[in-house]
Amino acid sequence: MTTDVSIRDFSFHIDEPEPVGGTNSAPTPMEFIAGALNGCITVVVETVAAELDIHLDGIETASHAHMDVRGFRGTADVSPHYTDYALSIEIRTDATAEQRGELVRQSEKRCPAINLVRDAGVPLTIDWRYEPSTNGAS
Numbered sequence: 001m002t003t004d005v006s007i008r009d010f011s012f013h014i015d016e017p018e019p020v021g022g023t024n025s026a027p028t029p030m031e032f033i034a035g036a037l038n039g040c041i042t043v044v045v046e047t048v049a050a051e052l053d054i055h056l057d058g059i060e061t062a063s064h065a066h067m068d069v070r071g072f073r074g075t076a077d078v079s080p081h082y083t084d085y086a087l088s089i090e091i092r093t094d095a096t097a098e099q100r101g102e103l104v105r106q107s108e109k110r111c112p113a114i115n116l117v118r119d120a121g122v123p124l125t126i127d128w129r130y131e132p133s134t135n136g137a138s
Contacts, residue, residue, distance in 0.1 A: 034063040040113035057092035057133040
């Protein structure tokens, strides 16, 4: 159940929890996908914010998704991937409402991982939340 993966100059380990035959020594493949989506939207938000001259004081993301494991197990004719996906993005900035709207629009349009999940037909909800910048810069 464990896999060592090498990509470019990097390597990482994938595993499954003990109840399904793994050793629980690393995230599952689908947990890596969720982590990749969080990382991808963070990079896109930072890129778009820089293009729009928006100062960001911080970004935090969290994902929550469900799967019907019967698809993986082959015990039901259901998709083996996520059945739903909720992403929350909290940004600390003093950007105006107009700037925040443009940041959201462009970031969702340009994020490859978000669009991959959407194109797979997974119901995706994204909760964008804003907190004031802690240093007062904008």
